[in-house]
Amino acid sequence: MRLSPQERTTLFIDGANLYAATRSLGFDIDYRKLLELFSTRSNLLRAYYYSALLETEDYSPLKPLTDWLAYNGYSLVTKPAKEFTDTQGRRRIKGNMDIELAIDMLELAPHMDHAVLFSGDSDFRRLIEAVQRRGVRVSVVSSVRTSPPMIADELRRQADQFIELADIAPEFTRRQAEPRTRAREDDEP
Helix, strand or coil: CCCCCCCEEEEEEEHHHHHHHHHHHCEEECHHHHHHHHHHHCEEEEEEEEEEECCCCCCCCCHHHHHHHHHCCEEEEEEECEEEECCCCCEEEECCCHHHHHHHHHHHHHHCCEEEEECCCHHHHHHHHHHHHCCCEEEEEECCCCCCCCCCHHHHHHCCEEEEHHHHHHHCEEEECCCCCCCCCCCCC
């Protein structure tokens, strides 16, 4: 992983996508260690965490995580998730944060040298291209070691640097868990 202490770096974490990748790889993230890793190896400006939250329930399993992140150095970007019933009558939750992440990255482009995107979503390819045109180096953190791979091929090719999540995980892993089959991207803890 190429990081420079001189580079003004910002993290953009697609919470649902990162959660699905880590579950599939079989580990949990220690977000304090993740922040320390990037703070010590770069000039970290900010770390954004994007997540849709289901507000119809009294308690969300994401609430402890999002509260902790908000109080411990992360800029939390949330919006209410939408709940619906699909054509088979199953309860589904949708909460896409792509637009929020894209707007923040574009607005911050003049103030940073390096954007680190934690997502494998192909929808971000054009965003990365636009930010690169503004002179920002973009690294994408995801995984090709999941089955199927969590990173879209076109996103991986567009990035200046692809960082395999499994390779850097020992630097910020909380505990090992059993690898799971790939979860839907909209699912989070």
